[in-house]
Amino acid sequence: MSPTRGAAAPPAPPAPGRPDPSRVGRFGALAGWAHRHRWAALLLWVAVLAAVTVGAQAAGSAYKNDFSLPGTDSQAATDLYAKHGSAQAGDSVEIVLKDDRGLDARRAAVEAMLAEVKGLPGVAEVRSPYADASAVSRDGTIGYATVTLDGKAEAVPKKDVLAIVDTAQRAAADGLRVELGGDAVRGAEDKGSPTAELAGIVAAVIILGLLFGSLIAAAVPLITALFAVGSALGLIVLASRVFTVADFIPPITMLVGLGVGIDYALLIFYRYRQELTAGAEPGEAGRKALDAAGRTVFFAGCTVIIALLGLVALGLGSLRGVALALALTVLTTMGASLVLLPALLAFFGRRIQRHVLRHATKNEAKGKAEGRRWRALAGAVQRRPLSALLVSVLALLALSAPALGMRLGFADAGNDPGTTTTRRAYDLLAEGFGPGFNGPLVVLAQGDEAAGRAVRAGLTEVDGIAAASPALPSDDGALSTVIVYPTTAPQAEGTTDLVHRLRDDVAPELERATGADVLVGGATAASQDFADTVAKRLPLFVAVVVGLSSLLLLLVFRSVLIPVKAALLNLLSIASALGAMTLVFQHGLFGVRPGPIEAFLPVLIFAIVFGLSMDYEVFLISRIHEEWERTKDHSLAVREGLASTGKVITAAGIIMIVVFGAFMLSADRMLQQFGLGLAVAILVDALVIRCLIVPAVLRLLGERAWWMPAPLARRLPRVALERPADA
Numbered sequence: 001m002s003p004t005r006g007a008a009a010p011p012a013p014p015a016p017g018r019p020d021p022s023r024v025g026r027f028g029a030l031a032g033w034a035h036r037h038r039w040a041a042l043l044l045w046v047a048v049l050a051a052v053t054v055g056a057q058a059a060g061s062a063y064k065n066d067f068s069l070p071g072t073d074s075q076a077a078t079d080l081y082a083k084h085g086s087a088q089a090g091d092s093v094e095i096v097l098k099d100d101r102g103l104d105a106r107r108a109a110v111e112a113m114l115a116e117v118k119g120l121p122g123v124a125e126v127r128s129p130y131a132d133a134s135a136v137s138r139d140g141t142i143g144y145a146t147v148t149l150d151g152k153a154e155a156v157p158k159k160d161v162l163a164i165v166d167t168a169q170r171a172a173a174d175g176l177r178v179e180l181g182g183d184a185v186r187g188a189e190d191k192g193s194p195t196a197e198l199a200g201i202v203a204a205v206i207i208l209g210l211l212f213g214s215l216i217a218a219a220v221p222l223i224t225a226l227f228a229v230g231s232a233l234g235l236i237v238l239a240s241r242v243f244t245v246a247d248f249i250p251p252i253t254m255l256v257g258l259g260v261g262i263d264y265a266l267l268i269f270y271r272y273r274q275e276l277t278a279g280a281e282p283g284e285a286g287r288k289a290l291d292a293a294g295r296t297v298f299f300a301g302c303t304v305i306i307a308l309l310g311l312v313a314l315g316l317g318s319l320r321g322v323a324l325a326l327a328l329t330v331l332t333t334m335g336a337s338l339v340l341l342p343a344l345l346a347f348f349g350r351r352i353q354r355h356v357l358r359h360a361t362k363n364e365a366k367g368k369a370e371g372r373r374w375r376a377l378a379g380a381v382q383r384r385p386l387s388a389l390l391v392s393v394l395a396l397l398a399l400s401a402p403a404l405g406m407r408l409g410f411a412d413a414g415n416d417p418g419t420t421t422t423r424r425a426y427d428l429l430a431e432g433f434g435p436g437f438n439g440p441l442v443v444l445a446q447g448d449e450a451a452g453r454a455v456r457a458g459l460t461e462v463d464g465i466a467a468a469s470p471a472l473p474s475d476d477g478a479l480s481t482v483i484v485y486p487t488t489a490p491q492a493e494g495t496t497d498l499v500h501r502l503r504d505d506v507a508p509e510l511e512r513a514t515g516a517d518v519l520v521g522g523a524t525a526a527s528q529d530f531a532d533t534v535a536k537r538l539p540l541f542v543a544v545v546v547g548l549s550s551l552l553l554l555l556v557f558r559s560v561l562i563p564v565k566a567a568l569l570n571l572l573s574i575a576s577a578l579g580a581m582t583l584v585f586q587h588g589l590f591g592v593r594p595g596p597i598e599a600f601l602p603v604l605i606f607a608i609v610f611g612l613s614m615d616y617e618v619f620l621i622s623r624i625h626e627e628w629e630r631t632k633d634h635s636l637a638v639r640e641g642l643a644s645t646g647k648v649i650t651a652a653g654i655i656m657i658v659v660f661g662a663f664m665l666s667a668d669r670m671l672q673q674f675g676l677g678l679a680v681a682i683l684v685d686a687l688v689i690r691c692l693i694v695p696a697v698l699r700l701l702g703e704r705a706w707w708m709p710a711p712l713a714r715r716l717p718r719v720a721l722e723r724p725a726d727a
Contacts, residue, residue, distance in 0.1 A: 027298065027338065031290035034342035035283045041343035045227050045336065052234030062240045063247035064155070065187070069316070072529040073503060077444045077521030078152070080479060091153040091523065093161070093182040095145040095168045096425040098432075099175055102140045103129065106176050113171035113178075114145055120167060122160035124150040134467055142432030153184035153523075161188040165421065181413055181425030181438070183523055187247070189420055199665055201226075203658035204262055211651045214355045220344050221269055225261025228336035232257050232329040239328065245321040251663075251671060252322075253329050256608065259659040259678075261333040263612070263652045264301065265341050267619055268293040270648035272345060276356045282349025286342050292626075294338055296618050299556065301334035303549050303618075304611025310545040311607055314537045316530075319600055326608065374646030378639040378695050385696040392692045393572070396684060400575035402582040408531035409596030411669045412438060412490045430489075436466050439490025439524040441499065445480045447516030449473055452480020454514045459484055462506055464498040480516075490524050491595045499528050531599040541603055545610055546571070555716060556618070557625055559706050565697055566621075569689050570613040574606050577681035585673050598670045601677065609681040612656070616690050620645050624698070628706065638698050646691060653686025 034041040069075045095117070099106050107130060118126040129135040129143035136143040147164060149156050161184045172178040201222075208218035236253055239245060271293035275285035308330070311323035345352070381388045413426035429437045445455040452471030459468045459482055469483035484502075488494035499520060507518040550563035557563075581597055588594035624641030631637060660682065663675020698705050708716075 025291045025295070027294035028287040028291035030338060031286045031294065031342040032283070034339055035286050035346040038343040038346040041339055042347075045231075045340045045343075049227055049231050049234070052231050052238065056234040056237035059238055059241055061237045062245075063249070064240075064244050065246045065248075069526065069529050069533055072526075072533065073519045074521040074526035074529045077442065077519040078526075080444060080446065080519070081474070081481075091149050091151075091156075091182065091184055093147040093149065093164055093180055093184055094425060094429070095147060096142070096179045096181060096428045097129065097144065098142045098177040098428055100141055101175060103136060103143045104140065109171055109173075109176070110145075113168060117145075117147060117164055117167050120160065120163050122149055122151070122156045123164065124148045132469070134469065137432035142428055144429065144437075149184060153182070153187060156184055158188040161185060169421070177424075177428070179421045179425035179428060181422050181429065185425075186413060186416065186420075186422045189422065199662040201258065203662065204258065204655050207651065207655050207658065208262070208266075212355075213359065214352070216348050217269075217273075217352055217355060220341065220348060220352075221262050221265035223344060224265040224336050224341045225258050225333065227340055228261045228333040229254060229257035229329070231336075232332040235328050235332065236325045239324060240321075243321055243324055245325055248668075248670065249322060249325045251666070252674065253325055255659055255663060255675075256326060257329040257333055259656045260304070260330055260612065261336065262655050262659070263615060264297045264333055264337040266648060266652045266655070267297055267615070268337055268341055269345075270651075273352075273356050274644070276353050277360045282345065282353050285353075286345050286349070290338065290342060292622075293619070296615075296622050297334060297337050299552070300611070300615040300618050301330055303552060303614040304330045304608070306548050306552075307545045307607040307611040307614075310541055310548070311603060314534065314541050314603060316533065316537075316600070319603065322600075322604060323607070330611075372643070374691075375639050375643035377646070377691065378642040381692060381695040382635060382638065382699045385699040388692050389696040389700070392688055392696070396572050396576050396688065399684075400572070400579040402580075402587070403575055403578035405586075406578060406582045406602070407493065407496075407586060407596045408534060408599040408602070409491055409496070410527040410530070410598060411595055414438065414489065414491065415593055415595050415669045417667055433485070434466050434487065435489035435492070436486035436495070439486065439495060440522060441484040441486065441502070441520055441525055442522030443468075443482045443484050443502070444519045444521060445471070445482070445510075445514070445516040446478065446519075447480070447514060449477065449480060451514040451516035452482070455480065455510050455516060455518060456482045458506070458510050458513065462498075462502070464488070464494060464501070483522075490527075495524065496528055499525050527599070531596075534599050534603060538603060542606065545607065549610065549614060553614075553617075554708075557621060557706070558708050558713060558716065558718075560708050560712075561701060561705055562621060565694075565701075565705075566614070566617045569693060569697075570610050570617070570685075573613055573681050573685040573689055574609050576684045577605060577609060577677040578602055580680040581673055581677045584676060585669070595669075598673055601670070601673055605674070605677040605681065609678065609685070612682065613685045613689075616649050616653070616686060617694075620649060620690055620694060625706075634703050634705070635699065638695050642691070642695055649686055649690050653682050656682045656686075 095114070097103055097106070097110060103110065111128060111130065114126050114128055117123060125148040127135070127146040127148075129145050135145070165180050165185060165188070168180055169178050204222060204225075205218065208222060209215065212218050232253060233250060236245060236249060268289050272285050272289035275288045276282070280288060305327045308323045308327045311319045413420075413422040414430075416423035416426070418424070426438050443455065443459060445452045449471065452473065456468055456471045459465055464487055465484055466487045467485045471480040471482050473480050486495045486498050488498070502520045507520065510516070510518050546567050550567050553563035553566055554560070578597075581601075583589045584592050586594060586597055620641060623645050624637050627637035627640045628634060657679045660675050660678035663671045663678075666672055666675070
């Protein structure tokens, strides 16, 4: 019997084993608050953005690159230099000179310039090319002066380094070329305009517009992401006053925040559109969307943060700041998606509803069912699951294979654009003295001057060393420093082998012969120490991230096999990304100048991609689990889960790919590697793993996918992500 008009119909009791539809979860309640108090929610975020922006501008940034590595030879050498008052405690800048008529003819002008440089702030010592015959090429046309700074390159203010550059280059005239090299100069050079960030935003707008066919619908996720990124950038500037935050973080934060912010907002917004299509009013649709997709976003965001904070397990100071900055970014994007997005939906809900219903009516008239193509794809995979699994996995393993030969290191000036002074200085040094002069090793002998001279004599007989400077004593005479120039370029495997051979074989022999303690340091050796440290600690990092993330999945889905599957597939997508990076940047595919992979990028990409992969994993599996709980038909649950999420996962993945791919427009090699790695990982994850491999694996597992031992099930707390679609 129908209820009489004006009488409230009693609520239907919930089906056995299903949540009560009348109950509203915490995220639904949060959406309800944001809907009712939309102005307060919007003004809250405006106030947050304004406060952190004003605070950041008032405080100013204090970015600092910390590449110290306690316990390594290079760090021990640096500490000893500082303790004994050696000028070699600081990094150096090379002023490279070339005149085809010979440098002797320009001596007066060069020495006047060097005298001016010596009086500049940040300069500890200047060694003229005329004071050392080895600092001039055999034909007398190329030479270099060494400017020793009063600290490490990352600690010297950029304005002081730029003053050295400007002062030196003013001497260039009448056929005299003056170029400058060194890490300090590389760090101080202008990195260009924010092309990558702008390209990422434009691409995201275009894709969102094509996806939704409505300017307002496209703008809502983008506005949410921009608010989150703006707030995150301000917070990172403030955090740099307290913590060590590297100066390369802002562009990474901008694009990661933009990609993740749009990703989270899109997952919620797409569920909101589905609820509107099902007949819900805008306020109710917002609550249901947050109750379902909002839970997924919260869980996925927590997983990303856990993965990023796993970088702390590496014990590397420079990466702790990266972890903090990106964790703050993910936290703000998650908060904006859960509070600001529902408020924006409250403002534009009616207009979005009209557009969604009009679009649904057109599709219904044409006989187009929502998700029919994804349902058909899932059905095709389920008919031949083993074939789909084997082909996909073998293709990804082939892409991953080059990563087995990945060589970690750091790009040097040889990878800089040809328009930079550092690249021109690099080429001049290689032309005049050989490639090894661009990456000298600093050998420290802790003993008297006689021991220093003996160490220098022994080094000149070592294969792989082109030249060695005279032993330079420290202020107190307790140390002697020998600058060693390899026969190979800084990035070459021969230089890496030389560092290890000097430490493992040559140094012990010299110590026995001279009685002095011998250490091998310098920027080139420190880069190798960093790469070796990352490689050594990587297994612990992977174990921490995979273990904690798998534990969370175990709690949410109450399944043993789902977390195992997720971990293995996430590792496969990361391996594919590293393989692609190795092919392009290490082996020089597509004409890229070959070189090592930046030492910290594999762990950084691992942390970000592992967390982002969990976004799609949780979003897809939670919807499949939702259908499984509703129907107890495993095959149907997989098909409907993919039909409901395939479009949004693909769209979110494409947006992430173009946003991260925008890094490729940067002139910075590190950002190019970072962008390629993230773009390939998301491409593999969203299009191959989630749409092909996951349905195939779940079809092969069948109902065993949801198995958990009864004793374990009784002891684990219950954590629910999904609510029924009609809740």
